[in-house]
Amino acid sequence: MAQQHLTARTQLKSSMIAHVDYNAEDKTLTVGFHDGGHYTYQDVPQLVHDELVAAPSAGRYFHSNIRGVYGTTRQHGTET
Numbered sequence: 307m308a309q310q311h312l313t314a315r316t317q318l319k320s321s322m323i324a325h326v327d328y329n330a331e332d333k334t335l336t337v338g339f340h341d342g343g344h345y346t347y348q349d350v351p352q353l354v355h356d357e358l359v360a361a362p363s364a365g366r367y368f369h370s371n372i373r374g375v376y377g378t379t380r381q382h383g384t385e386t
Contacts, residue, residue, distance in 0.1 A: 322365035328355040336381065337368065344381035347372055 313329045313336075327336040328350070335350040335358075354371060361367035 318364045320364040347376040
């Protein structure tokens with residue numbers, strides 16, 4: 307039987323980030339931006355996801371703690 311990868315989507319109240327999807331098993335964080343871009347970051351600890359979701363400014367937290375810190379892949383053809 308194929309193993310399912312559970313991904314939790316969280317909508318954010320941010321002018322920059324529309325939503326984040328986090329897969330705790332794979333430690334991948336996919337960030338969906340309001341401009342339509344989607345990027346997946348690898349090896350992101352659960353704590354970083356939790357802090358991003360709880361941050362007063364998700365955009366600031368993202369720029370300080372995720373962008374440029376974790377390996378990333380741009381996702382093409384992903385819905386917002």
